[in-house]
Amino acid sequence: xxxxxxxxxxxxxxxxxxxxxxxxxxxxxxxxxxxxxxxxxxxxxxxxxxxxxxxxxxxxxxxxxxxxxxxxxxxxxxxxxxxxxxxxxxxxxxxxxxxxxxxxxxxxxxxxxxxxxxxxxxxxxxxxxxxxxxxxxxxxxxxxxxxxxxxxxxxxxxxxxxxxxxxxxxxxxxxxxxxxxxxxxxxxxxxxxxxxxxxxxxxxxxxxxxxxxxxxxxxxxxxxxxxxxxxxxxxxxxxxxxxxxxxxxxxxxxxxxxxxxxxxxxxxxxxxxxxxxxxxxxxxxxxxxxxxxxxxxxxxxxxxxxxxxxxxxxxxxxxxxxxxxxxxxxxxxxxx
Amino acid sequence: xxxxxxxxxxxxxxxxxxxxxxxxxxxxxxxxxxxxxxxxxxxxxxxxxxxxxxxxxxxxxxxxxxxxxxxxxxxxxxxxxxxxxxxxxxxxxxxxxxxxxxxxxxxxxxxxxxxxxxxxxxxxxxxxxxxxxxxxxxxxxxxxxxxxxxxxxxxxxxxxxxxxxxxxxxxxxxxxxxxxxxxxxxxxxxxxxxxxxxxxxxxxxxxxxxxxxxxxxxxxxxxxxxxxxxxxxxxxxxxxxxxxxxxxxxxxxxxxxxxxxxxxxxxxxxxxxxxxxxxxxxxxxxxxxxxxxxxxxxxxxxxxxxxxxxxxxxxxxxxxxxxxxxxxxxxxxxx
Amino acid sequence: xxxxxxxxxxxxxxxxxxxxxxxxxxxxxxxxxxxxxxxxxxxxxxxxxxxxxxxxxxxxxxxxxxxxxxxxxxxxxxxxxxxxxxxxxxxxxxxxxxxxxxxxxxxxxxxxxxxxxxxxxxxxxxxxxxxxxxxxxxxxxxxxxxxxxxxxxxxxxxxxxxxxxxxxxxxxxxxxxxxxxxxxxxxxxxxxxxxxxxxxxxxxxxxxxxxxxxxxxxxxxxxxxxxxxxxxxxxxxxxxxxxxxxxxxxxxxxxxxxxxxxxxxxxxxxxxxxxxxxxx
Numbered sequence: 001x002x003x004x005x006x007x008x009x010x011x012x013x014x015x016x017x018x019x020x021x022x023x024x025x026x027x028x029x030x031x032x033x034x035x036x037x038x039x040x041x042x043x044x045x046x047x048x049x050x051x052x053x054x055x056x057x058x059x060x061x062x063x064x065x066x067x068x069x070x071x072x073x074x075x076x077x078x079x080x081x082x083x084x085x086x087x088x089x090x091x092x093x094x095x096x097x098x099x100x101x102x103x104x105x106x107x108x109x110x111x112x113x114x115x116x117x118x119x120x121x122x123x124x125x126x127x128x129x130x131x132x133x134x135x136x137x138x139x140x141x142x143x144x145x146x147x148x149x150x151x152x153x154x155x156x157x158x159x160x161x162x163x164x165x166x167x168x169x170x171x172x173x174x175x176x177x178x179x180x181x182x183x184x185x186x187x188x189x190x191x192x193x194x195x196x197x198x199x200x201x202x203x204x205x206x207x208x209x210x211x212x213x214x215x216x217x218x219x220x221x222x223x224x225x226x227x228x229x230x231x232x233x234x235x236x237x238x239x240x241x242x243x244x245x246x247x248x249x250x251x252x253x254x255x256x257x258x259x260x261x262x263x264x265x266x267x268x269x270x271x272x273x274x275x276x277x278x279x280x281x282x283x284x285x286x287x288x289x290x291x292x293x294x295x296x297x298x299x300x301x302x303x304x305x306x307x308x309x310x311x312x313x314x315x316x317x318x319x320x321x322x323x324x325x326x327x328x329x330x331x332x333x334x335x336x
Numbered sequence: 337x338x339x340x341x342x343x344x345x346x347x348x349x350x351x352x353x354x355x356x357x358x359x360x361x362x363x364x365x366x367x368x369x370x371x372x373x374x375x376x377x378x379x380x381x382x383x384x385x386x387x388x389x390x391x392x393x394x395x396x397x398x399x400x401x402x403x404x405x406x407x408x409x410x411x412x413x414x415x416x417x418x419x420x421x422x423x424x425x426x427x428x429x430x431x432x433x434x435x436x437x438x439x440x441x442x443x444x445x446x447x448x449x450x451x452x453x454x455x456x457x458x459x460x461x462x463x464x465x466x467x468x469x470x471x472x473x474x475x476x477x478x479x480x481x482x483x484x485x486x487x488x489x490x491x492x493x494x495x496x497x498x499x500x501x502x503x504x505x506x507x508x509x510x511x512x513x514x515x516x517x518x519x520x521x522x523x524x525x526x527x528x529x530x531x532x533x534x535x536x537x538x539x540x541x542x543x544x545x546x547x548x549x550x551x552x553x554x555x556x557x558x559x560x561x562x563x564x565x566x567x568x569x570x571x572x573x574x575x576x577x578x579x580x581x582x583x584x585x586x587x588x589x590x591x592x593x594x595x596x597x598x599x600x601x602x603x604x605x606x607x608x609x610x611x612x613x614x615x616x617x618x619x620x621x622x623x624x625x626x627x628x629x630x631x632x633x634x635x636x637x638x639x640x641x642x643x644x645x646x647x648x649x650x651x652x653x654x655x656x657x658x659x660x661x662x663x664x665x666x667x668x669x670x671x
Numbered sequence: 672x673x674x675x676x677x678x679x680x681x682x683x684x685x686x687x688x689x690x691x692x693x694x695x696x697x698x699x700x701x702x703x704x705x706x707x708x709x710x711x712x713x714x715x716x717x718x719x720x721x722x723x724x725x726x727x728x729x730x731x732x733x734x735x736x737x738x739x740x741x742x743x744x745x746x747x748x749x750x751x752x753x754x755x756x757x758x759x760x761x762x763x764x765x766x767x768x769x770x771x772x773x774x775x776x777x778x779x780x781x782x783x784x785x786x787x788x789x790x791x792x793x794x795x796x797x798x799x800x801x802x803x804x805x806x807x808x809x810x811x812x813x814x815x816x817x818x819x820x821x822x823x824x825x826x827x828x829x830x831x832x833x834x835x836x837x838x839x840x841x842x843x844x845x846x847x848x849x850x851x852x853x854x855x856x857x858x859x860x861x862x863x864x865x866x867x868x869x870x871x872x873x874x875x876x877x878x879x880x881x882x883x884x885x886x887x888x889x890x891x892x893x894x895x896x897x898x899x900x901x902x903x904x905x906x907x908x909x910x911x912x913x914x915x916x917x918x919x920x921x922x923x924x925x926x927x928x929x930x931x932x933x934x935x936x937x938x939x940x941x942x943x944x945x946x947x948x949x950x951x
Contacts, residue, residue: 067574099576106574112567116589116664125585129576176571183575350789361805472937476929478881480888481904481922488911547881601792608794611889616908626797627889630804638804645797653792 015079016187016219017041017064021317022076022086024056024063032074033290034060034243038318039325041187041236046210046220048230048251050266051240056290057223058107058191060240065102065189081186100130103180103218105190105209109172109197113164119175120144120160123182130183147178151208170201174208181212188213188220194229206233227263228270236323239263242298243290244315248325258326262299297329305330343657347650354646359403362639407643413636417628422640425625430644431515432502433610433621439518439537440545441603447549452556452595453588456564457579467553474550480612483543487616490539497539500618504532540613548602555598560591593663600656604649681942690934697928700744701751708741712898721914731916733907735896739920746898746921751928753810753893754880757817758872764818765825766868770856772826773833784830787823795820795882803891810883810899813892817882821875828871832864866943873936877929884925900925 017040024034034056041047051057062068064078064085078085081101106112114122123144124135133140141160148156151174164172173193180188190209194202206222210233213220224230230237231251239247241262249257259267268281285302292298294317300310310329318325406412412422455464491499502517503510507529512520518537521529563569564587572582611623622641629637682688700707710728716736724731730739772783799816806812836842836859845855884901886892893899895906900921907917 065574067570102574104571104574106567106571108567112571114568114572114586114590116593117586125577126575179571179575346785346789350786358801361801468937472933473930476877476881476926476933478884478888478901478904478922478925478929480885480901481918481925484904484908484911484918484922488915492912604792605794608796608798609885611796611800612885615889623796623889626800627891630800630808630891633804635804638801642797642801645794649793650789653789 014043015040016043016081017221018077018079018321019064020077020321021319022060022064022078023074024060024071025074027070027072030074031291032243032293033071034063034240035075035292035294036315036317037076037238037240037245038321039236039238039245039248040321040323041219041221043186043219044217045236046213046222046234048234048237049221049223049240050225050227050230050237052225052287054242054287054289055240056243057240059290061189061191061221061223067104099126100183101186103183103185103188105173105176105180105188105193107192107195109169109176112176113172115164117163118160119148119162119164119167122175123147123160123179126179126182144178144182147182148175150181150212151175151178153178169197170205173197173201173205177205177208177212181216184216186219188218189223190220191223192225193222194224194226202229227266239266242287242292244292244294244298244327245318245325246299246327248318248323250323257324258328258331260299260326260328261303261305265302265304297327339661340658343654347654350650351647354643355404355407356400358639358643359400361642362635363399363403412640412643415629415634415637417632417634417637422637425637426622426640426644428515429620429622429625430648432517432619433607433614433623434648435516435518436537436541436544436610436613436619436621437603437606439541440548440606441599443541443545444549444552444602445599448552448556448595448599449588449592451553453560453583453591455553455557456560456587456591457583459561459564468557471550471553474546475554477546479543479547479609480616482546483540483613483616486539486543498536502533502536502619503529504536507532536617536619540617540619543616544606544609544613548606552595552599552602556591556595559594560587563587563591589663593660596656596660596663600652603652604645607645607648681938683938683941687934687938690931690938693927693931694935697747697751697931700747702748704744704747708738708744710738710741712737712741712745713896714738721910721917723914724916730920731914733903733917734910734914735906737896739903739916742898742903743900743920743924746900746903747924749810749893749897749899750880750884750901750925753814753883754876757814757821757879757883758875760818761821761875762825762868762872765822766829766864768822769826769829769831770833770860772830773837774852780830784827787826787830790820791823791827793820796885799882799886800891803886808891808894810887810893810897813883813886816886817879821879824871824875825868828867829864832867833860836860836863870936870940870943873932873939876932877936880925880929880932 019040020038022034022037023032025032037060039047049057049061059068059071063071063073065080073086077087113119120141121135124133124140127133127140127143128135133143145156145160148159153159153171153174159167159175164175167175177193188209193209194205197205206229209220209222212218220234222230222234227237231254234251236248236250238245239260239262247258247260247263249259249263265281265283269283271280283302294315296311296313297303297315300306303310305328307330313329316327316329318327410423412426414420415422415425418425451467455467458464487499491497498504501508510517510521510526510529513523514520517533518530521527521533569582569586572586577586608623610621611627613619614621614624615627622645626638626641629635629641682691714737716732718736719732720734720736722728722732722736728738728740730743733739733742768783768787772780775783795817798820799813802812802816802819803809806815842855842859845859883892884899884904887894887897887899887901888905890905893902895902903921904918907914907921911918
């Protein structure tokens with residue numbers, strides 16, 4: 001892996017992950033699913049990626065690290081932890097990144113644990129893969145038990161010996177988080193970690209992720225289709241639609257950021273105590289799948305502000321790695 | 337524990353049903369066996385006497401009771417064409433068939449499991465396509481035809497393997513204790529006989545296993561593919577686990593379990609199919625014995641074979657159940 | 672219910688197209704084979720026995736001087752039609768039991784399925800021997816034996832599908848609307864089960880065919896001189912050294928037919944089975 005001083009190319013040194021003009025295509029057939037995405041995730045920050053089903057958010061994030069079986073990066077640059085992952089059309093060797101620098105929390109807690117392997121073993125295996133500690137050693141075992149306690153599993157010593165099907169969905173998700181944390185990663189990727197859970201458990205799991213990451217100074221990428229959940233939990237949000245990056249904004253002070261019409265519309269869909277039924281909108285039309293390309297805005301057909309230029313002009317990209325960005329060709333968005 | 341009792345009870349029930357069926361086949365269906373037993377030219381009086389002797393004048397239920405009773409004491413009747421107690425016949429004929437099936441089943445497992453796993457992992461590649469085509473072809477080859485072809489080419493033409501029999505001419509008088517020559521020869525300290533027996537087993541076992549292996553690869557492949565799609569594989573990759581570890585420790589244990597049920601059934605089916613290769617390779621076995629019995633109209637011998645095979649099959653099922661139970665400890669726990 | 676014509680759009684490569692064509696041809700032969708035979712399949716002529724293939728007798732002659740090709744063509748009827756007979760009966764009986772079992776529910780359902788499970792694993796060949804001994808060796812006995820052995824396959828499959836369909840919400844709606852059971856079976860269950868059943872069917876065709884020819888081979892199915900393909904192989908076995916054609920052609924016929932249906936079954940599985948569809 002090459003160690004390059006990245007400030008010369010404009011990559012902020014306190015970024016854990018920087019992506020620039022990244023496009024993701026299918027290995028079979030070459031269809032481009034996601035194009036022109038640029039953003040940066042700082043060390044220690046929580047970064048949210050939001051989008052409807054089929055927007056490409058999971059596909060994109062997994063492909064960054066080569067975890068998606070059917071895609072490849074077709075353009076752009078990816079820098080992780082000061083090391084180049086992808087540049088000039090070639091992927092550099094991932095080496096030990098997967099096992100020690102990145103933690104992953106998949107979406108479905110019911111299938112993300114090996115059903116015939118004891119829970120403790122799945123954690124000690126992760127520790128072994130990250131640090132080489134023999135999985136049957138006392139030390140490894142103790143670490144695993146400690147982690148189970150840390151994520152809130154009651155009676156961790158007993159849990160260590162049990163099988164995944166003895167736990168509820170929320171508990172299993174905690175176990176998966178324990179596995180991710182056990183490898184002491186620099187970046188945690190949580191792919192819709194709460195979608196399969198009920199509302200109460202959702203809150204608790206997100207809180208767990210947020211709290212543990214802050215404690216360990218971990219960077220987190222949180223993928224979700226729940227905009228409100230993200231707004232309450234992360235520092236920055238990137239909005240994806242149909243494979244295009246629509247918006248990046250800070251959650252701390254919404255009014256200061258340019259919000260894309262799509263984001264605006266999403267916010268209006270969210271029910272809240274203050275709204276009456278008629279205040280809650282829905283976005284007309286059907287969501288388009290990923291793979292729209294960079295010509296024209298994918299949201300054009302459903303947008304309230306649409307004009308001809310929206311369908312023909314090339315979509316702007318966030319090459320300047322700004323923390324606030326809107327891809328709206330008309331420059332629309334709520335501003336102060 | 338409860339599960340076991342349930343399965344055992346069910347097996348015993350099945351055995352009972354099997355006994356009923358064989359009773360029907362041997363006593364009810366063939367018509368009046370008293371006439372046949374009395375011989376030609378028997379007068380009505382003689383027939384009536386024979387009928388009484390055979391107990392055929394009693395009620396069906398009583399006959400069944402007698403029949404079942406005899407079975408329990410091991411009396412399977414006497415064979416017409418061998419003039420020996422059928423039980424002895426079976427003791428002689430069953431081991432060669434079982435030996436053949438065990439070897440064929442071993443070949444099956446040794447080929448199906450790894451190939452199924454690998455083709456699942458490399459799904460969609462050239463390798464996968466080639467294996468699938470071969471498997472499809474293999475599943476279309478009649479066992480007896482394959483046996484003939486193999487015998488013609490490898491044995492008769494190219495003389496690599498012996499043409500027929502269980503042992504060569506020099507060893508023809510070998511009489512093992514159990515009837516399983518592979519074990520007997522080792523117990524007797526005769527590795528040369530062991531080698532001889534193996535050579536005689538290769539072609540028939542291969543012919544027998546081909547069809548089942550082709551199917552086995554298919555089944556295993558499907559099971560493994562569906563495991564590879566699951567999220568825990570993705571998580572394992574993200575953990576940094578290498579391909580080998582993922583295949584060996586994650587996918588295989590989970591994918592092999594459902595295939596195990598099918599392999600268990602194949603054991604029974606193979607036992608039934610031994611007759612096809614026994615005929616061709618001139619090996620003794622229950623298949624040949626049963627066919628001989630059919631041609632000689634010895635219904636009792638045939639029925640005994642049906643019973644014994646049924647017994648073996650039920651036992652194999654039970655073994656598979658035990659194995660599944662042992663291999664899936666996670667299913668034992670209530671959630 | 673998938674339109675029958677759609678099947679023409681399924682083949683993805685030359686091999687699959689060939690398989691469909693071959694299967695169609697073979698089924699035609701099974702029906703009309705008798706008329707296509709150039710010679711009398713039963714005509715014995717010991718003077719010309721084991722004659723090598725020639726223009727007059729494209730596949731040579733067997734041990735009794737009968738024309739192999741003619742026997743093959745006429746025998747197709749025996750092998751193939753008995754296969755289809757078994758499958759048809761087994762389909763109807765098995766599915767009836769399976770659907771009935773689902774509607775019965777509870778312990779009856781459980782029991783029936785357990786019985787089917789056990790029954791399924793019993794070696795059909797051995798059972799066939801039993802039938803042959805009781806009823807006399809004949810193709811009919813073999814067919815009955817196979818029917819007797821094979822129905823659990825379809826009972827289990829149809830039970831699984833029916834249970835799955837019945838648990839769907841649209842059935843609950845139909846019940847609320849007052850749709851009678853028989854209508855549910857005919858208009859909801861059968862169309863949806865069709866796809867899965869047809870996959871199983873095509874694969875079973877090759878399996879049953881191998882079983883029937885196997886039974887005839889060992890002498891408990893069709894009896895010589897009937898030109899059933901398995902029986903032909905048994906008949907010619909002793910001459911395989913010198914007259915390979917007597918054994919090769921019937922075997923090839925069985926193999927090619929079974930293989931074609933296997934390929935078709937595979938093709939159908941790929942096209943129809945939703946669980947195997949890949950996500951793009």
